[in-house]
Amino acid sequence: MRRLGCVVLAITGLATCATALATDYRIETMATGLEHPWSLAFLPGGGMLVTERAGRLRLIEADGTLREAPIPGVPEVFVGGQAGLFEVALAPDFAESRHLYLSYACGTLAANTTCLDRARFDGERLVERETLFRAEPDKHGRSHFGGRLAFLPDDTLVLGLGDGFDYREQAQNPGNHLGSLVRLNLDGSVPDDNPFVDDREARPELYSLGHRNVQGIVFDATRDELLSHEHGPRGGDELNRIEPGANYGWPLVTHGVDYTGALVTPFTELPGYVSPLLHWTPSIAPAGMALYDDERFPAWKGDLFVAALAARQVRRLIREDGEIVDQEVLFDELGERMRDVRGGPDGALYLVTDSEKGRVLRVMPATSP
Template sequence: MKNLRSGLLLATVLLSSSLQAMDYKVSTYTEGLDHPWSMAFLPDGRMLVTERVGRLRIIEADGSLREAPVGGVPEAFVSSQAGLMEVALDPDFASNQQIYLSYAYGDRGANNTRLARARLVDGALQDLTVIFSALPAKAGTSHYGGRIAFLPDKTLLLTLGDGFDYREEAQNAANHLGKIVRLNRDGSVPVNNPVINQPDAAPEIYSLGHRNVQGIVYDSQLNRLYSTEHGPKGGDELNMLEPGKNYGWPLATFGVDYNGAQISPYTELPGYEPPLLHWTPSVAPSSLTVYNGSKFEQWRGDLFVSTLAERSVRRIRMKGSMLAGEEVLFEELDERIRDVRGGPDGALYLLTDSSDGRVLKVLPAE
C-alpha cells in the first residue's frame, strides 16, 4: 500500500488551468436557492436540493424550482456551518422511495450530526426515522462532515467532523468526532465493521483521524473509496479510505493553525495513512465525485473536487488507478462551489454556495 501511495504522489503534478472556456459552456439551470448544500437526481428527471437553512427543495425536470419546500423535513440546528446538509437516495429508491438526510441537531451548547431516513411521497416526507446521532454532543457551530456514500453491499458511510475545538478527539475511538461511520440502512451496526470487537470503541467507526470530511465517493470501476477533508491553514487532503485505518489528524498534518501555530511537527507517522494529495495553501474541498458521464469523454473516470476558498473545481486526472495530474476548472465563475455531481444526462452539475445560490449545468461547447 505504501508503494502504491508513493507512486500516486509522484505521478501527481499540478497542470495548467488552461482548459479554455470554449471547451465547455456553463449555464444557470436553477436559481433562487439559499446556500444549497447537496443535490440528488430522481429517476423521473427531477432533482432534490438541500438548503443549509433547513429546507429540502424539488427542482422540476425543466430546471424550475418548485415554490413550496418538501414537507416533513426534520428540524435542523442552523448556525454558521450547522444546518441541513446531504440528501441521498437509497440504492433501491425506485421501489422504496427512501431518502437520507444529514443535518445538525441540538443547540449552540450541545450539538452534532444526525442522519434520518424517510419516504418521499407526493412532495413530502413520510415515516421519518432518525437512524444515527453522532456523539458526544459538543459546543460550537463548526465541522459536521455530513456527506453520504453507499458501498456495493448497500451499507452506507456518513462522514463526520471533529467539532473544530475538539481535534484531539479524532484519535479517540470511543466517540464519533473526526470519524467516518458505516451503518446498515436502518441505522444498525454491520457485524463486520472494523472496530466492532475492540473494547471501548464506537462500533459504527469505519475510519478515524479525520478533521472535517466533506467529500466521499465510491469508484465502482476501481473498487476504491475516496474522501476529501478540510485542513486548517493548508493541509486539505484527498485520501483513499480503507476500513479501520487511521488518517492521522491531528498527529500528522501538512496544515498549521489559523494563528500560525504548529499543530504537529509531523506530516507522516508510522501506523497512520498519508494522503494521496494535499493542498497547501487550502482550497477548502467541499465535495467529491467520479465523473462517468457521456458528455465529456476525456473526463471519464476522473475525480472532481469542488472548492470553497479557491472558488473552483479541481479535476484530478486518473490514468488507470494512478493519479496523473490536476486541472483547476470554473475559476471564471468566481463562486464558492459547494457540490459537484455528474447528472444522469451526462452533464456536470455544480451548486454555488451563497444566499442566492444556483444549480449550474456544464456541457461541452458546441
C-alpha cells in the same frame, strides 16, 4: 469556454503543472435564489432535490422549475455557522422504496452533533421519517459536522463526520464518533464486519478515524475503492483512500498549520498513520466530490471532480489506471464558492454554488444541442 492554466499539485511531495488539453463547455443556470445550497440528488424520471443549509429541502421539477414551497417533513435542524441541513441522498432502491437519507446538524448551540435520518418521499412531502444515527458526544459550537454520504455495494452506507473544531484531539479517540467515518446498514444498524465491532473500547459504527472535517466521499465501483477528502486547518486539505480500521492521523499528522500560524504538530507523516493520496497546501477548502463516468465529456471520464469553496473553482483530478497524475482548475471564471459537484444522468456535470443566492448550474459540451 474554460481557460487552461497551471496549478501546483502536491502528491507525495511531487510538484507538477497541468498539461491536459482544453475541453470546451457551456454553463447553463438551472435554479437560482437558493440559500446556501449544500447537496444535490437526481430523481428518476427527471427533477432534482436540493438541500439548503438553512434547513429546507427544495424540488427542481423535471422541466427545470424550482418549486416555490419547500418540501414538508424535514427534521428540525440546528442552523448557525457551518451547522444546518447537509446531504440528501437517494437510497439505492429509491425507485421502489422511495427512501432517501438526510444528514444534518441536530441539537442546540450548547449541545449539538450530526444526525442521519431516513424518510420516504411521496412526491410531495417526506413521510415515515426516522432518525437512524446520532453521532456522540454532543458538543458546543457551530463548526465541523461533516455530513457527506456514500453507498457501498454491500448495502451499507458511510457517513463522514467532523472533529467539532475545538475537540480535535478526540479524532484519535475510538470511544466517540468525532473526526471519523462511520459505516451503517441501510436501516441504521451496525454491520457485523465493521472493523471495531468487537472492540469494547471503540464505537462499533467506526469505519476509520483521524479525520478533521470530511466534506466529500466517492465510491469508485470500477476500482472497488472508497475515497474521501477533508478540510485541513491552514493548508493540509487531504484526499484519502479509505481502508477499514485505518487511522488518517489528525491532529497528530498534517501538512497544515493552525489559523494563528502555530504548528498543530511537527509531523507530516508518522508510522501507523495513513498518508493522503494528495494534499492541498495552501487550502482550497474542498467541498463535494464526484467521479465522472460518462461519454458527454470523453476526456473527463474516470476523473474526480472536487468543488472548492475558498478557491472558488472546481479541481479536476486527472487519473491514469486509478492513480492521480495531474489536476486542472475549472470554472474559476465564475468567481463563486463551489459547494457541490455531481455527474448527472444526462451526462452533464452539475455545480452547486454557496451563497445567500446560490445556484444550480449545468455544464454541457459547447457543441451539444
